[in-house]
Amino acid sequence: MERLKLPEYSFRIKSRDGKNYIFDPLRKKDYVLTPEEWVRQNFIQYLINEKGFPAALIRVEMAFRLNKLVKRGDVVVFDRAANPLLIVECKASSVKISQASFDQVARYNMSLNVNFLIVTNGMQHYCCRMDFKNKTYEFLDEIPDFDAIA
DSSP: OOOOSSOOOOOOEEEETTEEEEEETTTTEEEEOOHHHHHHHHHHHHHHHTTOOOGGGEEEEEEEEETTEEEEEEEEEEOTTSOEEEEEEEOOTTSOOOHHHHHHHHHHHHHHOOSEEEEEOSSOEEEEEEETTTTEEEEOSSOOOHHHHO
């Protein structure tokens, strides 16, 4: 897989029936190693190892309702009181991050009401803090550590 703009991590990757699979330690299962899954697994490790996010507070592909539709957040992080804190939308490294990417995660946030939104393709990472009172958001220069936002 492509080298991302993240630290390098070790993964359990295996081939089966002509496909590569990567083990997700949070879901405790092998998943087809798609370009998006590669970004998701690397970014989860970044959150845990570099930013101090507890693995126990991270949900992957979390289902939730948005109006009458069921949607899935790529990565949802909770605070220690089990309140949703942050959503990460992962794209394959070949996918350019666009306004549509932010629109997607913003729509998800209509249901979850988290304070932080992240969109990444493994090469570029964008994080913004929501200001619900003023109905605005602010892009941050870097992704904050867990202890700074929880």
